[in-house]
Amino acid sequence: MQCPKCSGSMELVSYDKIEVDRCTDCGGLWFQPEELRALRDDIWMADYVIDSGDKSAGKKANTQRDYSCPDCNDTMLQESDHEQSHIIYESCPNGHGIYLDAGEFTDIVHKTFWDKFKRAPK
Numbered sequence: 001m002q003c004p005k006c007s008g009s010m011e012l013v014s015y016d017k018i019e020v021d022r023c024t025d026c027g028g029l030w031f032q033p034e035e036l037r038a039l040r041d042d043i044w045m046a047d048y049v050i051d052s053g054d055k056s057a058g059k060k061a062n063t064q065r066d067y068s069c070p071d072c073n074d075t076m077l078q079e080s081d082h083e084q085s086h087i088i089y090e091s092c093p094n095g096h097g098i099y100l101d102a103g104e105f106t107d108i109v110h111k112t113f114w115d116k117f118k119r120a121p122k
């Protein structure tokens with residue numbers, strides 16, 4: 001599989017039973033929607049394993065928002081995270097996957113972790 005943004009090659013990284021594609025050039029991550037859901041809800045440590053890409057490369061890649069799904073070639077849709085609206089990512093309109101730039105997954109997961117912490121009963 002090729003990176004939908006920079007055409008670099010994607011490698012498979014796994015955490016627990018979940019496998020995610022990561023670009024060897026820009027560090028972007030390709031998630032199946034259910035994988036992202038599982039990781040952001042349950043395994044906050046996952047970011048250290050999976051989101052190891054260069055954050056400055058991720059910031060640069062984040063300015064590129066017009067590209068196609070590697071599976072179906074449809075134009076990816078922009079979405080903002082429902083808890084942190086400053087995080088913009090793209091998802092396939094047909095549900096093939098969600099693409100996060102390097103560093104974005106860490107952003108999402110950490111907020112979720114601290115939210116859980118704050119919501120914990122006293």
Ligand SMILES: [Zn+2]
Binds near residue numbers: 023024
């Ligand atoms: Zn890439």
Ligand SMILES: [Zn+2]
Binds near residue numbers: 074092093096
């Ligand atoms: Zn697609």
